[in-house]
Amino acid sequence: MISCRACPLRRFEIFAPFSDDDEAQIQKFKVGEMIVEAGTTILMEGASSAQLYTALQGLAVRYKTLADGQRQVINFVFPGDFIGLQAGVMNEMQHSVESTTDMRLCVFDRKSLWQFIKSCPPRAFDLAWLSAVEEHLVAEALTSVGQRDAISRIAWALLRLYQRGDAVGLVKPRGIFLPFRQQDLADAMGLSLVHTNKTLARLRERGLAEWRDGWLKIVDIKGMQRLSGQDPDNSVSVQRPLM
Amino acid sequence: MISCRACPLRRFEIFAPFSDDDEAQIQKFKVGEMIVEAGTTILMEGASSAQLYTALQGLAVRYKTLADGQRQVINFVFPGDFIGLQAGVMNEMQHSVESTTDMRLCVFDRKSLWQFIKSCPPRAFDLAWLSAVEEHLVAEALTSVGQRDAISRIAWALLRLYQRGDAVGLVKPRGIFLPFRQQDLADAMGLSLVHTNKTLARLRERGLAEWRDGWLKIVDIKGMQRLSGQDPDNSVSVQRPLM
DNA sequence: CGCACTCTTGAGGGGGCTCAATTAGAGTGG
DNA sequence: CCACTCTAATTGAGCCCCCTCAAGAGTGCG
Numbered sequence: 001m002i003s004c005r006a007c008p009l010r011r012f013e014i015f016a017p018f019s020d021d022d023e024a025q026i027q028k029f030k031v032g033e034m035i036v037e038a039g040t041t042i043l044m045e046g047a048s049s050a051q052l053y054t055a056l057q058g059l060a061v062r063y064k065t066l067a068d069g070q071r072q073v074i075n076f077v078f079p080g081d082f083i084g085l086q087a088g089v090m091n092e093m094q095h096s097v098e099s100t101t102d103m104r105l106c107v108f109d110r111k112s113l114w115q116f117i118k119s120c121p122p123r124a125f126d127l128a129w130l131s132a133v134e135e136h137l138v139a140e141a142l143t144s145v146g147q148r149d150a151i152s153r154i155a156w157a158l159l160r161l162y163q164r165g166d167a168v169g170l171v172k173p174r175g176i177f178l179p180f181r182q183q184d185l186a187d188a189m190g191l192s193l194v195h196t197n198k199t200l201a202r203l204r205e206r207g208l209a210e211w212r213d214g215w216l217k218i219v220d221i222k223g224m225q226r227l228s229g230q231d232p233d234n235s236v237s238v239q240r241p242l243m
Numbered sequence: 244m245i246s247c248r249a250c251p252l253r254r255f256e257i258f259a260p261f262s263d264d265d266e267a268q269i270q271k272f273k274v275g276e277m278i279v280e281a282g283t284t285i286l287m288e289g290a291s292s293a294q295l296y297t298a299l300q301g302l303a304v305r306y307k308t309l310a311d312g313q314r315q316v317i318n319f320v321f322p323g324d325f326i327g328l329q330a331g332v333m334n335e336m337q338h339s340v341e342s343t344t345d346m347r348l349c350v351f352d353r354k355s356l357w358q359f360i361k362s363c364p365p366r367a368f369d370l371a372w373l374s375a376v377e378e379h380l381v382a383e384a385l386t387s388v389g390q391r392d393a394i395s396r397i398a399w400a401l402l403r404l405y406q407r408g409d410a411v412g413l414v415k416p417r418g419i420f421l422p423f424r425q426q427d428l429a430d431a432m433g434l435s436l437v438h439t440n441k442t443l444a445r446l447r448e449r450g451l452a453e454w455r456d457g458w459l460k461i462v463d464i465k466g467m468q469r470l471s472g473q474d475p476d477n478s479v480s481v482q483r484p485l486m
Numbered sequence: 487c488g489c490a491c492t493c494t495t496g497a498g499g500g501g502g503c504t505c506a507a508t509t510a511g512a513g514t515g516g
Numbered sequence: 517c518c519a520c521t522c523t524a525a526t527t528g529a530g531c532c533c534c535c536t537c538a539a540g541a542g543t544g545c546g
Contacts, residue, residue, distance in 0.1 A: 064386045066472050072386035086379065089372045090481055094379045117368050124367030125360050129332045131374035135381055136329065136337045142385045143307050143315035146433030150502070181524065190389030195502050197526060229309050238333055393534070424492070438534055440494060 001033050002056075007242075009056065009080050014167040015242040016126075025120040026243060029112060034105045042105070043084055043097040050110050052084040054243050058103030061184055064095045073188035075137055076161060076180065079168045082130050082243050088113050089127075100180055108243075126241035133240040145190045148229060153189040154199045156228035158209050162218050167237050175210075175217035244276050245299075250485075252299065252323050257410040258485040259369075268363040269486060272355060277348045285348070286327055286340040293353050295327040297486050301346030304427055307338045316431035318380055319404060319423065322411045325373050325486050331356050332374075343423055351486070369484035376483040388433045391472060396432040397442045399471035401452050405461050410480050418453075418460035 002008075004027045009015065018026075034053070036042060043049050045065065060077035074095050077083065087093045088110055117124045144156045165176045186196035203209045208224050210217045218224055225232050245251075247270045253261065261269075277296070279285060286292050288308065303320035317338050320326065330336045331353055360367040387399045408419045429439035446452045451467050453460045461467055468475050 064382065066386070066390060067474065068472070070390045072389045074382045074385065085371070086375050089368070089375045090379070090483075095382060114368070118364045121361050121364040121367050124364060124371060125332070125357070127371035128328065128367070128374045131371055131378055132329050132332045135374060135378040136333070138378060138381045138385060139307065139315075139317045139338060142317065142381060142388060143309070145385060145389050146315045146430075147309060147313045183524080187389075192503060193525090194504080194527085198502095201526085229311070231310065240333075426492080435535060436493090437495090437536080441534095444494085 003027060004030065007056075009168065009242055012080070012168055014237055014239055015080060016129075016239050018242070022120070022123065025116065025123060028119075029108055029116045030106055031109045031112075032107045034107050036099050036103050036105065038099055038101050038103075040099045040103075041096060042099060042103075043087065043093050045093055045096045047087070047093050048091050049084050049087045049093065052082070052088050052108040052110055052113065054106040054108075055079050055081045055083060056104045056106055058099060058101040059178065059180070060097055060099045060101075060103060061180070062095050062097050063187065071187045072190070073184055075134070075141065076164070076184075076188070078164050078170075080242055084110075085127065085131055085134075089131075100184070123243075126243065129241050130243065133238055136238065141188070144228075150189075150191055150195055150199045151202060152227055152229060153191065154185065154196065154203065155208065155224050156230065157185060157189055158203070158211060158216060159218065159221075159224050159228050159230060162216060163237055175215045177214050178211070178216050179214040246270060247273065250299075252411065252485055255323070255411050257480055257482055258323060259372075259482050261485070265363070265366060268359065268366060272351055272359045273349055274352045274355075275350045277350050279342050279346050279348065281342055281344050281346075283342045283346075284339060285342060285346075286330065286336050288336055288339045290330070291335050292327050292330045295325070295331050295351040295353055295356065297349040297351075298322050298324045298326060299347045299349055301342060301344040302421065302423070303340055303342045303344075303346060304423070305338050305340050306430065314430045315433070316427055318377075318384065319407070319427075319431070321407050321413075323485055327353075328370070328374055328377075332370075343427070366484075366486075369486065372484050373486065376481055379481065384431070387471075393432075393434055393438055393442045394445060395470055395472060396434065397428065397439065398446065398451065398467050399473065400428060400432055401446070401454060401459060402461065402464075402467050402471050402473060405459060406480055418458045420457050421454070421459050422457040 004023050010018065042053065042060065055077050056079055062074045062077060064072045064074060077097065083097055084093065144153050148156065161178055162171070162176055165171055165178065170176050182196050182200065183193050186193045189196070191199070200211060208220045208227065210219060247266050252258065285296065285303065298320050299322055305317045305320060307315045307317060320340065326340055327336065360370070387396050391399065404421055405414070405419060408414055408421065413419050425439050425443065426436050429436045432439070434442070443454060451463045451470065453462060
């Protein structure tokens with residue numbers, strides 16, 4: 001088991017720096033690691049999980065399922081994301097989390113969350129911080145889905161995925177490997193699978209971005225930013241704590 | 244200035260109970276009250292406010308503005324809602340807050356938030372809790388906007404507004420007074436003003452709900468729940484802390 | 487009385503939907 | 517080694533929901 005000190009995520013500047021004391025506290029809170037295969041349901045809507053997690057490696061999808069089987073993808077999970085805060089703080093998850101790839105997760109015990117907070121109040125602040133960042137991301141998605149047409153939405157989503165991956169070192173020379181299905185992207189942006197597919201083709205034809213066989217390549221960043229309505233100045237991702 | 248002990252919001256069961264000690268701590272954190280007129284911008288996107296607020300009376304709208312002037316309403320603000328957590332925890336608001344009616348707000352000093360957390364760990368936990376509830380509400384809106392058609396979205400929104408108002412005692416025999424504009428509802432649900440208006444008319448004709456001159460009356464709750472895709476069992480709102 | 491704001495209603499067009507069929511790739515088992 | 521199955525991506529056809537444009541009514545206010 002990797003110690004928090006040696007956690008490879010810590011070097012990325014998107015994460016707020018740790019004091020040695022913070023580190024010691026969080027190390028005590030950590031109870032182990034978990035490895036799951038692609039396609040595993042890590043947390044289930046309505047469940048009251050005994051564990052909370054931080055994603056260390058791999059990708060996942062957070063989604064809500066409706067009575068008629070429709071699915072809304074709330075967000076994509078990247079390394080460093082804290083999973084299960086809702087269950088920890090309210091008593092029940094309001095959405096499910098399913099791994100898209102094999103994953104390695106840092107495991108925390110829900111019961112000791114309270115103890116953890118008492119011993120280290122500043123970390124409670126971090127919990128709120130994490131949650132506020134999460135809300136911000138969901139609000140941005142809502143804005144995109146509510147106000148923009150298909151090509152802008154898809155451009156926005158691809159750009160966000162790219163930036164989030166970049167912040168945790170996932171970008172390689174040939175692009176970034178994001179093995180989500182087109183259906184996941186469609187369910188995230190409130191579009192049909194068919195129209196998502198056609199819109200991806202349009203982005204390719206217009207020389208803006210390519211996403212084939214899981215590999216995403218942003219060809220024209222400026223063009224993508226313009227299309228997605230993203231402010232180039234504000235494209236720097238917000239810093240947030242790592243638990 | 245009303246003391247926290249006498250706060251009229253405390254009696255509503257949607258809010259998690261206070262211990263006397265909690266109350267004393269939060270009273271120290273409170274620095275005053277603020278009255279604003281309808282149409283006031285309380286917090287501005289991009290700003291780093293020195294104050295945080297809890298709405299005591301009146302209604303407001305949280306929204307993001309896009310470069311081209313489009314607007315996405317993220318959520319509606321009801322009494323008991325904490326405003327400005329983003330500014331308190333990240334350094335900048337990611338959306339604006341504008342009052343729809345005259346409002347009375349409880350004012351907290353941002354600088355002392357840190358002190359408050361240290362002195363009262365349980366309340367630090369509440370901050371995370373509040374933030375998680377807020378994220379949940381936004382995720383629900385995203386689900387509605389992303390997956391449902393116009394009439395379902397509007398039905399969902401009206402039902403949510405009604406339930407949220409009911410939880411803080413705003414429902415009168417003739418209904419609930421919600422003086423938002425149709426444009427606000429349209430911007431919240433990602434619909435045009437025109438289509439929102441026509442959809443409201445359809446809800447009226449079908450004997451489901453009426454919203455005229457600011458007064459909202461849910462005529463057929465079961466029908467509205469069915470239409471909005473809301474689970475009747477789950478319609479009870481989640482409990483949350485009051486700051 | 488003119489201006490501004492909000493709500494309302496009609497008309498026409500298009501963006502994104504559903505239905506349907508095809509291709510490609512990965513298992514799986516005989 | 518090849519049928520068979522299953523999943524994911526792709527492409528075409530037709531249609532409808534919701535968009536925009538436009539005009540009008542009701543209300544409050546300077």
